[in-house]
Each structure stands twice: as structure tokens, then as C-alpha cells.
Amino acid sequence: MCNTTQIVQKIFxxxxxxxDELHLIANTFEKVYLKKDETLLKINTTVKNQYYVYSGCLRTFYIDKTGKEHTLQFAIEDWxxxxxxxxxxxxxxxMNIESIQNATLLKLSRTQMEHLLENIPALETFFRxxxxxxxSSFQKRILSNLALSAQERYVAFVNTYPNIEQSVKNYHIASYLGITTESLSRIRKTLAKG
Structure with a gap:
């Protein structure tokens, strides 16, 4: 794996x-390693950090009052x-965040982020x-959930996350699309017939 300075060069x-700026950033980030199915963040815990995904895949999800999971986001490399x-x-x-593949992350706290923004003005533009x-992406996702058919949402998902399907459980994808796993299977069969 690359050292932290090389990862920082990739990020920015x-x-x-x-x-000096590269070393300041590299010394600010902390590496975090997660195994598949490990929880990064649980509902009702204090959130002090954001994470850059160097490798692996995570998902953000919400559990409603009936216990049903709703996947809001997948985070893959460079997200x-x-x-x-x-x-x-x-x-x-x-929300909850869990690793759905082994993952390597770089952790950055809100305080650390503010320190970097004060000392490296170019980062202000980057983060903005x-x-x-x-x-913009979240607005498009909301609109697609309102206006697109389940099949159109699935096609958009595959275009957004082209290499993720092999690594993600079907119920995660169905949850992200707001459909059942049975509907997801039907959509895939329909598209396979082309």
C-alpha cells in the first residue's frame, strides 16, 4: 500500500x-482499517470525523421504526x-455506516479539517x-426516486457504481433502490433478455 503522503497526493x-503542505496533510490524516461487515459509525453516536475511502466499499444506511434498512449511499475508492x-x-x-468489503480509510476530524483549511487555502476550494x-448528487437521487421507474433507477445505479455489484449483497442494492430483492431479480432478468 502507498504511504500516507502518496495517498494525499492522489486525493488532492x-x-x-x-x-510542507503535503506533509502537514499527511501527518493530519489517520489510517483506519475495517474488516468486511465492521461498523464504522452507529446511530446516536457523536460524529467527529469524515473518512476518505482509499480502498474497499462502505454503505450508509438508516433503520426505520419497523426495522427495515434503507441504504442511502455506497462509498467506494476515492469517495x-x-x-x-x-x-x-x-x-x-x-445513520449507520458499515464496511461491506475490507477497507482502508483516512480519517479527518472537523477540528483537523478547520486547521487545514486555515493553513492551506487551496483546500477550501477543494472541499467546497x-x-x-x-x-447535486443527492438532489438527483431524490428526483430519480420520485420520477424514474425501478428499472431506470437500477440502470442509473449500475452507471454510478459500475464495479460494485459483485461485492454488494442483493438486499443492499434493493434497499438503495427502494425495491424488494424479488423486484431486483425481475429487473435483471428483463435487462438480460435485452
Whole structure:
């Protein structure tokens, strides 16, 4: 595996950073290793960190009052993940995050992030653009859930996460799409017949 400085160069590849800035960032991040099915974050816990996914796959999910799981997001390599509602409000988690593959993450606390933003102004733009894309992505997802058929949502999922299906359980995908596993099987059969 790459050292932390090499990972930082990958994360911030579109930003020109000095060696001192690279080392400051690399020394700020903490590596976290998760095994498959390990929990990163539980509902009602304090959220102090966000995570960069160096390798592996995680999912963010909510459990409703009936015990049904609703997958909100998958995070794959080069994505960021946290319960951002709690992270930015210094509140308690409203969602759970679990690893669905062995994963290597880089952890960054809110305090550490603020320190980096104060000392490396180029990171302010980087994180702002990341949040803009994430907000846009969540709006598109909401609209697709309202306006698209289950089959169209599945096709959009496959386009967004092209290499994830082999690693994710069917009920995770069905939960993300808001359908049953039986409906997911029917959609796949229909598309396979083409």
C-alpha cells in the first residue's frame, strides 16, 4: 500500500501543494482499517470525523421504526463518507455506516479539517467543490426516486457504481433502490433478455 503522503497526493491531485503542505496533510490524516461487515459509525453516536475511502466499499444506511434498512449511499475508492448532518452540526449520528468489503480509510476530524483549511487555502476550494457535487448528487437521487421507474433507477445505479455489484449483497442494492430483492431479480432478468 502507498504511504500516507502518496495517498494525499492522489486525493488532492488537482491542487498544487508544497512539500510542507503535503506533509502537514499527511501527518493530519489517520489510517483506519475495517474488516468486511465492521461498523464504522452507529446511530446516536457523536460524529467527529469524515473518512476518505482509499480502498474497499462502505454503505450508509438508516433503520426505520419497523426495522427495515434503507441504504442511502455506497462509498467506494476515492469517495468521502460520514454522517454529514451530524458531522457539520456536531450532533449525534442519524445513520449507520458499515464496511461491506475490507477497507482502508483516512480519517479527518472537523477540528483537523478547520486547521487545514486555515493553513492551506487551496483546500477550501477543494472541499467546497466536493460538497457542491455531493449536494447535486443527492438532489438527483431524490428526483430519480420520485420520477424514474425501478428499472431506470437500477440502470442509473449500475452507471454510478459500475464495479460494485459483485461485492454488494442483493438486499443492499434493493434497499438503495427502494425495491424488494424479488423486484431486483425481475429487473435483471428483463435487462438480460435485452
Amino acid at each position: 491531485k488537482n491542487i498544487t501543494l508544497t512539500n 468521502w463518507i460520514s454522517d454529514y448532518t451530524a458531522f457539520f452540526s456536531s450532533g449525534k449520528a442519524i 467543490k466536493k460538497m457542491e457535487r455531493a449536494f
